[in-house]
Amino acid sequence: MSKVVLLALTVAASSLLGCTIEDATEPDPSAGPSEPADRTFSASDGVTLHYVEYPGPGSPVMLLHGFLGSAQGNWIAPGISAAIAARHRVVLLDQRGHGESDKPEDASAYGERMLTDVIELLDHLDIPRAHLGGYSMGGAMTLGLMRLSPERFITATVGAMGLEETEESFRTAAEAMDPQGTDPDEEKILEMAGAGEPPDPLVVEAIVKGHGTWWPPAVELRAIAFPVLSIIGEFDEPYSTTSRLRRELPNLKTVIVPGRTHLTTIIDPMLRDGIASFVDAHDEP
Template identity: 30%
Template sequence: MNLNPPSFSRFRHDGLELAFFDEGNPSGEPVLLIHGFASSATVNWVHPGWLKTLGDAGYRVIAIDNRGHGRSDKPHDPARYRPPLMADDAAALLDHLGIPYAHVMGYSMGARITAFLALAHPNRVRSVVFGGLGLGMVDGVGDWDPIASALLAPSLDDVSHERGRMFRAFADQTKSDRQALAACIMTSRELLTASEMSRIDAPALVAVGTTDDLAGSPQALAELMPHARAVDIPGRDHMLSVGDRVFKKAVLEFYSEFDGR
């Protein structure tokens, strides 16, 4: 399996240079992938095999490096990381590529961005997949303020908060701009109301690991939307769910329902 990073291109939006890749079958159904916090298009979608899985299935696979992440510009102002702004980045990428609408899949923070995209630009979204985020989309996912402190600490040795240590270690591993990530985590957790979720009428799949203690119930989130279903990813936590074969199989089956439509 070739999991090497593909070639990235760049486009400008909202005063920022944003990076993306556009791979797979150029004449296939487009799937836009939006990664999670402290990750990147490569870490979230290439290394776990999603680019290969979707490309082999005949899809055009597009993935953005969210602002503050990967190869994209990294402002240090928390006001630049509100989810509606990042959702507009995704819509602008579709504009840049001349794509009228796409299947959109987001993981964790990317799932939240996908929800904001579906609300602000419903005509651009053929379907949505929310990975790694269930009812936490509405109820919140606990206290994340220690994450910002952990990211700004002099070193991992100075961090005692368990979740803070996890994300600091991940940020160090991916050689991320920790100041940009700290700014992002301060403002990117904007919640949606149950009423807002009920307005997302695109077909939806919600997939969460059964040992994920961050996401909240996928069933409870799916019940808020008119055309949604939930999938449990057995025995997987927040970090390990993203590349799981159950998750991939569920997404391919979900997308197959659109064939010929």
């Protein structure tokens, strides 16, 4: 992962730690999702992981937050999980090193081990198949899980993330299409970020080192048969980021959120509604 992308992930996720976004549109209260429950389970290496579960009526949806984020900041505060839980069972994992989960300081505790945590949580909950979605680092993990265990997923949503283009000509053409701009909501988010408690630098270093051991994943995109949604901000290099996905995934839908950046797409109702409608459209009976 490039230093530029890593910096973007750090800033974006830090801005969402424990946030309450005033601009996020509240989900329809008439939908009436069940109240979420805080739970924990022990991964096979002994690390205790926290997750939030909405016991909704439909097929399960597993959502993965961004780097240094949390289930609360990434999915609950912007109203995303509640909107989806109106029709689905929703599981939000605080990944190791994040939120209320254990935070080992050894890089060997991270890396692909974080992908394995997701599969182990699905097994713990007796979920054979689920809709999978992630934002930023969570989007990177979604791509990694598409390689690791594609048979476990009904659909995948890759938010604010992609894979580096392997063909120079395609990369050059896509980069030329990327719009340039800023979002005034970034300043508001950065102000909230400055008010939060800083993360443990030893944990941050361990996560970053571990991430580099498996990213980018050697995923054969053309072999992924299930539907995939790519959703990304207009000012988050949307064409160069998703060029390879658009070229190689056989069942891809791409949504570009107008006027949004890597930091601000997460608070836009278009992301919330896009994930919810995509999951509904491709649900299993």
